[in-house]
Amino acid sequence: MTSSQGPRAHWSSRWAFFLVTVGSAVGLGNIWKFPYMTGSNGGSAFVLVYLACILIIGVPLLMAETLLGRRGQGNPVMTMRVLADEAGASRWWQVIGLIGIVGAFIILAFYSVVAGWVLEYTWRAGLGFAAQPKEAFADAFGALLASPGRLIFWHTVFMALTAAVVLGGVTSGIERANKIMMPALFGILVFLVAYGAIAADLPAAFRFLFHFDPSAINRGVLFSAMGHAFFTLSLGMGAIITYGSYLGREVSIPRTCLAIAAADTGVALLAGLSIFAIVFAQGLEPAAGPGLLLQTLPLAFSQMPGGHVVGLVFFVLVVFAAWTSAISLLEPGVTLLVERFDLGRKAAVLLLSTGIWLLGVAVALSFNEWSAFSLFGLGLFDLLDTLTTKIMMPLAGLLIALFTAWAMKRAHVEEEVGLRGGAFRLWFGVVRYVSPVAIVLIFLNVIGVIG
Numbered sequence: 533m534t535s536s537q538g539p540r541a542h543w544s545s546r547w548a549f550f551l552v553t554v555g556s557a558v559g560l561g562n563i564w565k566f567p568y569m570t571g572s573n574g575g576s577a578f579v580l581v582y583l584a585c586i587l588i589i590g591v592p593l594l595m596a597e598t599l600l601g602r603r604g605q606g607n608p609v610m611t612m613r614v615l616a617d618e619a620g621a622s623r624w625w626q627v628i629g630l631i632g633i634v635g636a637f638i639i640l641a642f643y644s645v646v647a648g649w650v651l652e653y654t655w656r657a658g659l660g661f662a663a664q665p666k667e668a669f670a671d672a673f674g675a676l677l678a679s680p681g682r683l684i685f686w687h688t689v690f691m692a693l694t695a696a697v698v699l700g701g702v703t704s705g706i707e708r709a710n711k712i713m714m715p716a717l718f719g720i721l722v723f724l725v726a727y728g729a730i731a732a733d734l735p736a737a738f739r740f741l742f743h744f745d746p747s748a749i750n751r752g753v754l755f756s757a758m759g760h761a762f763f764t765l766s767l768g769m770g771a772i773i774t775y776g777s778y779l780g781r782e783v784s785i786p787r788t789c790l791a792i793a794a795a796d797t798g799v800a801l802l803a804g805l806s807i808f809a810i811v812f813a814q815g816l817e818p819a820a821g822p823g824l825l826l827q828t829l830p831l832a833f834s835q836m837p838g839g840h841v842v843g844l845v846f847f848v849l850v851v852f853a854a855w856t857s858a859i860s861l862l863e864p865g866v867t868l869l870v871e872r873f874d875l876g877r878k879a880a881v882l883l884l885s886t887g888i889w890l891l892g893v894a895v896a897l898s899f900n901e902w903s904a905f906s907l908f909g910l911g912l913f914d915l916l917d918t919l920t921t922k923i924m925m926p927l928a929g930l931l932i933a934l935f936t937a938w939a940m941k942r943a944h945v946e947e948e949v950g951l952r953g954g955a956f957r958l959w960f961g962v963v964r965y966v967s968p969v970a971i972v973l974i975f976l977n978v979i980g981v982i983g
């Protein structure tokens with residue numbers, strides 16, 4: 533990171549944007565959420581819709597959001613105001629930035645609690661997972677959820693880690709660590725898939741994830757898979773706008789965004805394969821829900837030779853992946869507070885992370901002391917997840933598509949995104965028509981207006 537290239541600091545190299553954005557994208561969404569959502573939504577039907585959503589909504593919008601960030605050069609709200617003014621459009625478009633900041637606040641609250649689970653399991657991995665009957669692993673996870681003290685302790689540790697990095701500004705530390713940790717994460721997942729081929733049931737995992745069965749697609753699957761495509765690519769929450777604002781002009785947005793989406797999807801599929809290979813070999817329940825990751829891999833670590841080391845390395849890498857994503861959830865709000873309200877960076881970080889921490893404490897308590905609370909039939913955790921992933925993110929995405937392709941001057945978009953001729957027309961057409969229509973259709977379908 534250097535500040536020599538203009539009013540805003542910019543990434544130190546063309547790799548840096550790629551690395552931090554992969555850091556934001558690759559996280560608990562890939563390793564914890566994707567597998568359990570797939571398991572709870574019938575396997576391949578979910579994967580199929582998810583992949584389609586990545587391709588026709590996710591990648592085009594990732595490009596759009598990045599170009600907004602680079603052109604606007606500010607926090608998400610300011611960027612939208614600058615761009616709206618430039619386009620001669622209403623300042624109401626600032627609402628995109630606002631949805632993002634509020635959404636990121638809510639996501640980080642429950643994200644941090646889940647990252648806390650992973651911290652607890654990193655600790656347990658360090659002690660070594662004892663060989664036990666498979667039921668014991670489910671019970672151990674249940675015991676963690678039942679313990680408010682442990683949940684809150686680890687949630688606090690994780691928020692402190694996140695706040696510490698954001699306090700230091702957009703540091704070269706994040707960039708540098710990503711360069712090592714992301715390839716390492718990829719490598720250990722490949723290893724776990726290989727383990728699945730040798731010691732578990734990889735063919736069954738393949739069938740479960742990729743068996744072509746469009747008849748299994750229903751409303752719930754559509755809605756969940758679309759929401760997850762947004763979640764996994766960090767879309768609509770200000771993270772990409774903020775990171776894009778640090779992006780140098782020489783970088784190709786299309787190529788970088790494609791690579792980011794490919795890396796993100798690759799990690800999710802590898803995680804899914806390794807986890808389901810164990811699920812089917814051990815006769816576990818694919819639809820176990822949010823505990824799936826923590827009830828399957830520890831079981832494998834307890835049985836494989838060298839599992840002690842592999843388990844520890846794996847969980848450390850997952851913590852790191854979650855950490856880099858959490859940083860990208862906190863940074864946009866901090867930039868807003870600093871640039872808009874003239875707050876010092878330190879005060880902004882403390883204020884925001886304390887607020888998020890408090891909501892996270894409520895999430896932690898919702899698994900035990902406050903488990904009786906529910907709204908629309910959802911506990912607090914599911915409520916916040918649904919509100920952000922399935923509603924706020926697609927809504928922000930829809931508005932980003934509409935703004936980019938309908939409100940901005942086409943020549944500006946063309947110049948900024950760096951695509952020419954047919955390639956530009958294809959991408960622009962998708963952002964102008966296909967992505968918004970797809971999002972709206974899925975919404976209408978869920979509300980029950982169509983289908």
Ligand code: PFF
Nearest residue numbers: 557559560561764766769771
């Ligand atoms: N993309 C992250 C993951 O898959 O874990 C989660 C996330 C990060 C969502 C940043 C939204 C965001 F702005």
Ligand code: NA
Nearest residue numbers: 557558561764
């Ligand atoms: Na992701």
